[in-house]
Amino acid sequence: MSRTDVLVDADWVEAHLDDPKVVLVEVDEDVSAYDRGHIQGAVRLDWKTELQDQVRRDFVDKDQFEQLLSQKGIGNDDTVVLYGGNNNWFAAYAYWYFTLYGHADVKLMDGGRKKWELDGRELSDEVPSREKTQYTAQEQDKTIRAFRDEVVDAIGSKNLVDVRSPDEFSGKLSAPAHLPQEQAQVNGHIPTAINIPWSKLANDDGTFKSDDEIRKIYADAGLDTSKPTIAYCRIGERSSHSWFALRELLGEQDVKNYDGSWTEYGSLVGVPVEKDV
Amino acid sequence: MCAAPDQDTLPALEVGKGEAVVHGTVRRGGEGVPGAYVRLLDGTGEFTAEVQTSATGYFRFYAAAGDWTLRALAPGTSVDVAVTAAQGEAVEATVEIPV
Numbered sequence: 001m002s003r004t005d006v007l008v009d010a011d012w013v014e015a016h017l018d019d020p021k022v023v024l025v026e027v028d029e030d031v032s033a034y035d036r037g038h039i040q041g042a043v044r045l046d047w048k049t050e051l052q053d054q055v056r057r058d059f060v061d062k063d064q065f066e067q068l069l070s071q072k073g074i075g076n077d078d079t080v081v082l083y084g085g086n087n088n089w090f091a092a093y094a095y096w097y098f099t100l101y102g103h104a105d106v107k108l109m110d111g112g113r114k115k116w117e118l119d120g121r122e123l124s125d126e127v128p129s130r131e132k133t134q135y136t137a138q139e140q141d142k143t144i145r146a147f148r149d150e151v152v153d154a155i156g157s158k159n160l161v162d163v164r165s166p167d168e169f170s171g172k173l174s175a176p177a178h179l180p181q182e183q184a185q186v187n188g189h190i191p192t193a194i195n196i197p198w199s200k201l202a203n204d205d206g207t208f209k210s211d212d213e214i215r216k217i218y219a220d221a222g223l224d225t226s227k228p229t230i231a232y233c234r235i236g237e238r239s240s241h242s243w244f245a246l247r248e249l250l251g252e253q254d255v256k257n258y259d260g261s262w263t264e265y266g267s268l269v270g271v272p273v274e275k276d277v
Numbered sequence: 278m279c280a281a282p283d284q285d286t287l288p289a290l291e292v293g294k295g296e297a298v299v300h301g302t303v304r305r306g307g308e309g310v311p312g313a314y315v316r317l318l319d320g321t322g323e324f325t326a327e328v329q330t331s332a333t334g335y336f337r338f339y340a341a342a343g344d345w346t347l348r349a350l351a352p353g354t355s356v357d358v359a360v361t362a363a364q365g366e367a368v369e370a371t372v373e374i375p376v
Contacts, residue, residue: 029325032283085329085353086327087327114314114350118350118351118353165322165325165326166319166321167341176326197324204350204355205350
């Protein structure tokens with residue numbers, strides 16, 4: 001797999017706006033962003049109400065995912081191109097999620113909404129209507145999803161990559177700095193984790209740095225690529241962005257995303273936690 | 278959650294004892310710039326957070342005490358402004374981008 005198989009730029013997207021086999025999907029944390037304009041033909045995916053189980057903390061199951069994609073008019077043989085706000089955090093999360101359920105051809109638009117807007121490219125108000133499909137998903141590919149017990153076992157043996165900001169890693173902040181600090185769980189990080197913020201991998205405009213630059217960032221931070229890697233953040237979307245860089249761009253084989261992330265780990269009873277402040 | 282709240286629907290500003298708020302407006306020629314991207318960088322230049330300005334150009338970060346850099350991005354331009362936040366206070370900054 002090469003970079004261009006998984007990551008397309010805005011020019012590629014503009015050239016494929018009328019390609020019937022390419023489905024653009026916008027995924028934002030702030031779902032109202034889509035209403036303020038989206039790329040022509042893009043459908044909206046709500047990461048919270050559509051990708052999460054609405055009772056338990058888990059994803060929608062295979063049947064529900066099939067219904068969702070059928071409803072959205074996405075077929076098994078469609079090329080799905082994901083993009084969104086927040087430097088593509090939630091689009092990367094959706095990319096990981098589509099991969100988890102085995103979608104064959106999924107790509108990320110480099111830079112997401114931000115790059116598109118900073119380029120001054122056109123946004124549309126028109127909501128497309130797509131014919132329903134009969135989508136068939138695969139069973140979840142657990143080789144890319146880590147659960148808490150595996151994370152605890154990974155302390156001191158596998159690479160644990162904490163992709164949050166340095167202040168969240170140290171325990172100074174419990175959440176990103178644009179949110180009120182009202183969280184109740186303990187602050188800190190998983191022992192032996194190395195802090196490689198997701199943002200180091202991206203340029204100001206949200207695009208990924210080159211493969212060589214990203215490889216050097218991980219090497220300089222001490223990532224041992226001979227070992228399996230588990231990435232985590234707070235709820236698993238920033239770590240999807242780093243998972244994408246490690247597995248899809250750099251081609252590392254054994255990389256998992258821990259979607260429970262700090263909101264789960266930092267609430268577990270009896271597990272070790274490191275705090276630097 | 279990890280991502281940015283809509284800056285158009287923020288609650289009224291209240292600064293808790295343990296908080297240090299950095300907020301302000303992105304302006305061009307005196308007018309607020311909606312939809313600009315504002316990045317908050319820490320004392321080492323490391324990215325900490327990013328929001329998109331409201332319809333009036335307003336942005337707000339819940340940070341910690343210390344030195345920060347605000348970097349505003351709009352098509353074709355990027356402007357940095359240094360700010361110092363103090364615990365229990367809100368520091369206000371205007372980021373003026375070239376006309």
